[in-house]
Amino acid sequence: xxxxxxxxxxxxxxxxxxxxxxxxxxxxxxxxxxxxxxxxxxxxxxxxxxxxxxxxxxxxxxxxxxxxxxxxxxxxxxxxxxxxxxxxxxxxxxxxxx
Amino acid sequence: xxxxxxxxxxxxxxxxxxxxxxxxxxxxxxxxxxxxxxxxxxxxxxxxxxxxxxxxxxxxxxxxxxxxxxxxxxxxxxxxxxxxxxxxxxxxxxxxxxxxxxxxxxxxxxxxxxxxxxxxxxxxxxxxxxxxxxxxxxxxxxxxxxxxxxxxxxxxxxxxxxxxxxxxxxxxxxxxxxxxxxxxxxxxxxxxxxxxxxxxxxxxxxxxxxxxxxxxxxxxxxxxxxxxxxxxxxxxxxxxxxxxxxxxxxxxxxxxxxxxxxxxxxxxxxxxxxxxxxxxxxxxxxxxxxxxxxxxxxxxxxxxxxxxxxxxxxxxxxxxxxxxxxxxxxxxxxxxxxxxxxxxxxxxxxxxxxxxxxxxxxxxxxxxxxxxxxxxxxxxxxxxxxxxxxxxxxxxxxxxxxxxxxxxxxxxxxxx
Ligand SMILES: Cc1cc2nc3c(=O)[nH]c(=O)nc-3n(C[C@H](O)[C@H](O)[C@H](O)COP(=O)(O)OP(=O)(O)OC[C@H]3O[C@@H](n4cnc5c(N)ncnc54)[C@H](O)[C@@H]3O)c2cc1C
Ligand SMILES: [Zn+2]
Numbered sequence: 001x002x003x004x005x006x007x008x009x010x011x012x013x014x015x016x017x018x019x020x021x022x023x024x025x026x027x028x029x030x031x032x033x034x035x036x037x038x039x040x041x042x043x044x045x046x047x048x049x050x051x052x053x054x055x056x057x058x059x060x061x062x063x064x065x066x067x068x069x070x071x072x073x074x075x076x077x078x079x080x081x082x083x084x085x086x087x088x089x090x091x092x093x094x095x096x097x098x
Numbered sequence: 099x100x101x102x103x104x105x106x107x108x109x110x111x112x113x114x115x116x117x118x119x120x121x122x123x124x125x126x127x128x129x130x131x132x133x134x135x136x137x138x139x140x141x142x143x144x145x146x147x148x149x150x151x152x153x154x155x156x157x158x159x160x161x162x163x164x165x166x167x168x169x170x171x172x173x174x175x176x177x178x179x180x181x182x183x184x185x186x187x188x189x190x191x192x193x194x195x196x197x198x199x200x201x202x203x204x205x206x207x208x209x210x211x212x213x214x215x216x217x218x219x220x221x222x223x224x225x226x227x228x229x230x231x232x233x234x235x236x237x238x239x240x241x242x243x244x245x246x247x248x249x250x251x252x253x254x255x256x257x258x259x260x261x262x263x264x265x266x267x268x269x270x271x272x273x274x275x276x277x278x279x280x281x282x283x284x285x286x287x288x289x290x291x292x293x294x295x296x297x298x299x300x301x302x303x304x305x306x307x308x309x310x311x312x313x314x315x316x317x318x319x320x321x322x323x324x325x326x327x328x329x330x331x332x333x334x335x336x337x338x339x340x341x342x343x344x345x346x347x348x349x350x351x352x353x354x355x356x357x358x359x360x361x362x363x364x365x366x367x368x369x370x371x372x373x374x375x376x377x378x379x380x381x382x383x384x385x386x387x388x389x390x391x392x393x394x395x396x397x398x399x400x401x402x403x404x405x406x407x408x409x410x411x412x413x414x415x416x417x418x419x420x421x422x423x424x425x426x427x428x429x430x431x432x433x434x435x436x437x438x439x440x441x442x443x444x445x446x447x448x449x450x451x452x453x454x455x456x457x458x459x460x461x462x463x464x465x466x467x468x469x470x471x472x473x474x475x476x477x478x479x480x481x482x483x484x485x486x487x488x489x490x491x492x493x494x495x496x497x498x499x500x501x502x503x504x505x506x507x508x509x510x511x512x513x514x
Contacts, residue, residue, distance in 0.1 A: 001407045002399070016409060020398040041499045045351035045442045049340035051402045074354075074401045 002072075005082045008064045021057030023047050024069040025089070051075060055089055101205055120286060121293035126300050129327040130158045132481060133319055134334060135305045135342060137161025138170040139281075139467065140459060141334035142288035143474020144481070145297045146204075151475070152482035155296035158328075159289075160321060162304035166285030169336050170467065172436035174359050174393040176372050176383065177468040178215040178276030180235045180242040185492040185504050186445060187238040192489055193472025194275060200471055206287030208279050209386065214371040215276030216245070216254060218421075220265040224377055228271045235273075245270045254371050256422045263420050265378050278372060278383055284470055308346040308456065316346070316455030332457045332481050337402065337437025339460040346453045350460070351498050352439045355396040357464050358406030360433040362425065364388030373421070380417035382425075390425055392418055396438065396464060406435040438463050443503040448473070448490040449480055457481050458495065 002015040029035040029043055048054075054074045059067045071081040071092055080092040099105055099118055109116055132148060134141045137159050148154040161167075177197055179190035196203075197210045219228045228244070235242035247259040250270040259267050289299050300323070307320040308331065318327040335342045337354045365388050374381030379395045394414035397407050411433060419426045441447060441461035446469070448459045459477040462469060476487035486494060497503060 001409050015398070015407065037499050042349070045498045046349045047340075047351070047353055049350070049353050049400060051338070051341045051354075054400070056399065072399075075403060077401055077403050077405075 002077060002079065004058055004070065004079065006058075006060045006063060006066075007068050007082045007084050008066045009060065011063075013060070013063060017060060017062040018058045019061045021059050021067060024055040024057045053080070053092070101207070120290040121299050123301065124298050126158060126160075126303060126321065126323050126326055127298065128325075129156075129318075130298070131156040131328065132330040132332065133157075133305075133326060133328040134159045134332045135319070136168070136334035136336065136338075137165045137285070137289070137299065137301065138168045138334065138336060139166065139284045139288065139470040140170075140336075140462070140473045140477070141332075142285055142292060142299075143470050144332060144334060144459065144477045145299075145474075146288045146292040146295070147475045147478035148482060149292055149295035149297050151478060154482055157292075157296075158298040158300055158326065159292070160303045160305055160319070160326075161299075161301045162322075164301055165289055165299070166282055169436040169438060170285050170470075171281055172359070172434055173281055173467040174381070174383070174391050175278045175281050175467055176215060176276070176374070176381070176393075176465075177210070177279055178273045179240055179468070180215075180217075180231060180271065180273045180276070181506055182231055182234055183504050183506065184238055186506055187235060187240050189446075189472055189476070189489050189493070190469055191238075191240050192475070193469045196471035196475060197279065197468075198275075200279075200284075200287075204287040204291045206283060206290060208283045208287050210279045211277045211386075212275050213277040213383075214253065214272055214274045216250060216371055216373045217271045218250070218267050218373065218375040218377075219269045219271075220267060220375065220377050225269055228269065232271050240273075241275055242271055242273050245272050254369070254373055256369055256424055257373065258421055258423050265375075265417070265420070267421075276372065278385075279467075280386075281467065284467075288474070305342065305345070308453075310346065310453065314453065316453060329455050330457070330481060331455060332459065332477065334459045334477070336460065336462065336466070337439050339439050339458065343451070343458065346451070346456055348451050348453060348456070350458075351442055351447075351495075352461060353400045354402060354437050354439050355399075356401050356403055356406045356435045357394075357396045357438045358411060358433060358435040359391065359393045360411060360430050361385070361389040361391050362428040363431050365390070365428065368424065369422075375417065375421065378417040378421075380414045380421065382418055382422065389431065390428060396440070402437050404435045404437055406433075440464070442498070444506045445504040446473070446493055447495050448477055449486045449494040450484075451495060 369384035
C-alpha cells in the first residue's frame with residue numbers, strides 16, 4: 001500500500017483514502033469538434049505507461065476530496081513529489097530503475 | 099525423444115537420467131526470417147505455429163529472462179471461452195478447441211482439465227449481466243448455462259449459499275468445458291515442439307532496440323547478446339509491451355498494472371471446479387498438488403513492480419472466507435505478482451502496427467493464459483501472411499481510431 005502525500009492537506013495518508021485518476025497532464029482538446037481522428041484517439045486511449053518516472057493524478061476521496069498530481073517511479077513505486085494541479089511538474093532525480 | 103509409454107518405461111529403468119534436454123539453447127544467429135520478442139506462452143506458441151502451419155523455421159524467440167518467467171508462469175491458469183461479444187467468443191473458443199487437443203498435438207502433457215468454471219451472481223444486476231452472457235454464448239454456439247444456488251452447491255459443495263451472508267449467491271453461470279491447465283507445461287511444451295521444428299529459443303536475451311531502414315521498415319533488433327537482422331519482428335511482451343514498442347517510437351493504448359495471486363498449503367482434494375466472483379473480486383480453484391489457488395484484482399495504479407498491495411489480497415481473502423468457510427483456517431504459502439497490460443476495452447490487440455514489419459500481440463491483461471494456443475495460432479498466420487487472420491482482424495490496433503471497441507470489461511474486469 002502506498003503512503004501518499006496530499007499537497008492540499010499537507011499530510012501523508014494511506015492509499016485507501018485515495019482514488020487513482022490516471023496519467024496526469026493529458027489535456028482535453030479545447031474544441032472537441034475540431035479535433036482530428038488521430039488526436040482524438042490519442043487523447044482518449046493512448047497513454048505513455050512508462051517504466052520509470054510517471055506523473056499521475058490522485059484524488060483524496062476520503063479526505064479533502066481534491067485532485068492533485070504525483071511523481072512516482074513505477075519500478076520501485078516510490079513517490080518522488082506531489083504537487084497541486086496547475087503547478088509545473090517538479091524536477092526530480094530518478095532514484096531507482098533498470 | 100518422444101514421450102511414449104515405452105520411452106517412459108525405458109527411462110524409468112535407468113533412473114530417468116537418460117532424458118535429453120527438452121529444447122536446444124543455441125547462440126543467436128546473425129539473421130532470422132522472423133524474431134519473436136517474449137518467451138511466454140503466447141510468443142512460444144506463435145513460433146510453433148509459424149513453423150508448423152507456415153513452414154517458417156528461421157525463427158528465433160528472444161526471452162530476457164527464462165521461459166514462462168513472465169505472466170505465463172505467474173497466472174492462475176483458468177481457461178474458458180464464455181465472453182460476451184461474437185468477436186471475443188470466436189477467438190477464445192478457437193483457443194479452447196485447441197486446448198482440447200493440445201497435449202496430443204505437442205506430445206507434452208499440458209494437464210488441460212475441463213473441470214468447469216462457475217461465475218457467481220450476487221445481486222439483480224449480476225443476474226442480468228450473467229444471464230445476458232449465457233444467452234449470447236448459446237447463440238454463438240459456446241456452452242454456458244445458468245444454475246440456481248442449489249445447483250451451484252451441488253456442483254461445488256464448498257460453496258456457502260446461505261442467504262444470510264453479506265453477498266449471498268443468487269445464481270451462477272457454468273461453462274463445463276472451462277477449467278485449468280499447467281502453466282509451465284504450456285511454455286515448455288510449446289518450446290520443445292517449436293525447437294524440434296528448428297526454431298531457436300534464446301533465453302537471457304533482452305531486446306534493447308529495434309532497427310529500421312531508410313524507408314522506416316524494421317531491419318533487425320539489438321539485444322544484450324548482439325544484433326540480429328530480421329525483416330519481421332513480432333512483439334509478444336505482455337506487461338512490457340509499451341516499453342518495447344517505444345523502441346520503435348510506437349505509442350500504445352495500454353497501461354500496465356500489478357496483478358497478484360496466492361496459494362495455500364496443500365490439502366486433500368476438496369474443490370472440484372473453478373469458482374469466480376467478479377463483483378467481490380475473488381476466485382479460487384485447487385491445483386493438482388492440492389494447493390488452493392486464489393486470485394485477486396489488480397492494484398489501482400500502473401506499476402512494473404511485479405508486487406501487488408496487501409490490502410488488495412486482503413479484500414479478496416475476505417470474500418474467499420465468506421464464500422468458502424471451509425478454507426478459513428488454511429495457511430497461505432506463497433503470494434506473488436505479475437505485470438499485466440490492460441487495454442481500454444479489456445480486449446487484446448493483435449496485428450500490424452504503423453511500422454512495416456513490426457507486429458504486436460498484447461493487451462491480454464488479466465486473462466490471456468486461456469487464449470495462449472489461439473493467440474499464437476492467429477498471430478502466426480498474421481505474421482506469415484502479412485495480413486490478419488479472420489479471427490484476429492477485429493482486434494487490430496486501428497480499432498481505437500475507428501471506434502470499433504470490443505468492450506469485455508464485464509467479462510474480464512477481475513475474472514479470468
Ligand atoms: C496473478 C495472475 C493471474 C492470472 N490469471 C489468469 C487466469 O487465471 N487465466 C488467464 O487466462 N489468464 C490469467 N492471467 C493473465 C495471463 O497470465 C497473461 O495474459 C498471459 O500469460 C500473457 O501471456 P504472454 O505469453 O503474452 O506473457 P508473458 O508470459 O508475460 O510473456 C512475455 C515475455 O516477454 C518477455 N519480455 C519482455 N520484454 C522483453 C524484451 N525487451 N526482450 C525479450 N523479452 C522480453 C518477458 O520476460 C516475458 O517472459 C493472470 C496473470 C497474472 C499476473
Ligand atoms: Zn487531501
